[in-house]
Amino acid sequence: MKKRYLVTNLFAVSLFLTACGNDDVAKALESTTSVETQNEQIVTELNAIAEQEGNLQGSFESTLSEDASLSTLADKTSAVFENVETRSSTLSELKETVSAMKEEQALLEEKTSDKLPQEELTALSTNIENLTASLEEYIAHYETVLAEQETYFSDLGKEDATYETLTAGMETINESDAEIKTLLAKLDQQLIAVQDAQAKSKASLNELNESSK
Template sequence: MTKKTYALAGLGLTTLLLASCSGDNVEEIQSAVGEIDQIHGNIVDEMNGLSEEEMNLQTTFDEALASDDQMSTFADGSAPVFENITSRRDRIETISSLREDFESQEEIIADYDGESLSGEELSGLNAKIDEFSGQLESFTSNYETSLTAQEDYFTSIGSEDATYDTFSNGITELNEQTAANKEELVQLDGSLVEVKDHITQVQEMIQSTMAENE
């Protein structure tokens, strides 16, 4: 996934313009959209970090194999690959928490009943967040399953009764799970772009509304 930099466009420049719209709840909507934009950026950062750590796993695994011919660090869970798994699991938990934050801000937007802002555009943003949130929930659940499988595999190859089949068959299974995760990542990447487009459209609408009420 290509890392992108996102900015909260103009949020600090329009506070005084909100006075005439305060009765229409525009300020609260602006704040919610700003939070959504920030959460979106945080998710992008976590997803990129997850991808980077996943790419490092192979190198970490190869180094562990080269330095531990008895596989004792795999058996006792001290091999660096387990630290890599823990780090990625922490990122998955963070992403899940960010998804919940997304939904909290979505509820604020859904409650808007004023007339200054376009209900259609707000609903469009919420619909896109709903779609993305569902994709993200599926991804984090599947990724957590794959992390557990990786943990079990690395432990199994350190056991006394491990065989070549233990090593080979496990690698095949993990590769299949990784391929499935990557397919979901491609979908998520596209959805992140679409969510950002909707955020930008709503922010521009809010700016236009405030300008009209100067």
């Protein structure tokens, strides 16, 4: 009787573990799908910032040609300040996306069930960690860039502004731009790495999900 009791319970435990395994797969799929969305959002936000960067030169040249007294720089009504603000807003959105991706990485690391494709999930987690670290570096640098640009444009509108004010500021902007390009080249590779790792993880999880039905 005792033996029969144990066998019955082992069967029940087996069903329970199978259910848990299926649940783990579903939750892991949910996380990897979120990572895919966040990866795409990061690309969109970085491209939006880059597009506004491209518009800055035109806005600055228009201000110099249309406003001889540079009063719009002094009172901050020049389009260059709107450009800075737009990029700042997008940068804040990027920061939120990075934070959300880090949360998904933490959830992926909690998924240690042997029912899951651990090799693929570990690779995805590692790639997310590398990407988010680089994005945080980019964000910190870009916040400094935006502050420098706003100060530069404001200084140009002051009465004591000189030609040196103009050239020195441009040199600083160009140096920062070179560093941004280096960071973006690194991010480009890491975004691709996350995309590839995410696709592999999702494929393995979908296969497990189908086989368990």
